[in-house]
């Protein structure tokens with residue numbers, strides 16, 4: 001393992017492109033293993049972490065055909081308590097980690113049939129999930145609409161505040177000696193068929209033994225990466241609202257409540273500090289991050305059907321972010337096919353949940369050259385020729 005000398009501040013063992021949750025946790029864990037690490041990002045801790053609700057929903061977000069991803073999601077959920085404890089002890093930050101559980105409810109016969117199917121899939125997968133009648137749902141959460149027809153109680157799906165998590169990871173990186181270069185990475189520099197570093201928008205050339213591409217939805221369009229090796233990652237827009245529960249209404253909801261309403265997912269995530277996050281749209285609109293009247297309307301309409309009382313709450317923030325979607329909805333973790341370039345991207349709906357396990361497996365790869373067992377199904381190699389698919393403009 002090489003290490004940085006004091007007068008060569010632009011040369012690192014590991015250079016991470018992207019200062020979102022995935023880039024930050026990778027840099028922090030790499031630094032803990034004695035590697036000289038840097039992060040290139042104009043605003044570390046920004047990006048999708050500023051928008052995401054922070055559900056840790058391995059069980060309630062289970063989808064058919066995603067059993068392999070389920071294993072990784074569960075592994076990361078299992079690591080969460082120790083991860084939070086370590087980060088809190090190191091930084092003193094409260095991460096808003098809340099082991100509150102989740103209730104997924106049905107509003108009509110179609111929704112109920114959909115939830116019954118999900119329940120059967122969960123049980124076949126050995127997951128803990130309990131079917132409740134509408135009355136039992138309302139006993140747990142009295143603010144639910146009287147029309148709720150039933151639901152699934154999943155006590156193992158929790159939440160964290162992604163903004164606080166990002167701030168804590170920035171602090172942890174700083175304490176561990178990670179260098180931040182606050183600029184856009186403009187181009188990957190390749191020397192003799194090997195990733196050698198990046199040139200940033202301010203003209204700085206940063207050099208490194210290994211480069212990690214962790215730029216979320218933008219990972220698929222970094223100049224300098226050979227076209228055939230660009231990760232097949234696309235932006236999937238999500239609009240998210242933040243409301244505030246006045247103290248006199250507390251506790252408004254005691255756990256995350258979610259549903260599929262007319263085919264759209266809606267969730268309400270109550271924080272201990274009174275914030276209520278309502279999300280999220282899912283739109284394939286390229287790089288657009290406009291908050292639209294239609295998006296806000298649909299979220300409020302669906303959330304209101306679930307919990308009519310939300311119309312009394314102040315609406316304090318609206319935002320749109322971009323999920324890094326991949327062809328199979330799972331992340332790309334591991335060697336890219338270009339020597340010296342490693343991928344940690346494409347986490348799609350599970351970036352917050354997968355933060356602990358991603359940091360662990362990437363640090364092991366960067367320090368020891370070995371990709372741990374749990375990450376092997378997720379190497380970029382699984383897409384083979386699909387890496388040649390058309391990239392978003």
Ligand code: GLY
Nearest residue numbers: 238279280349350
């Ligand atoms: N995991 C929640 C979302 O992507 O909206």
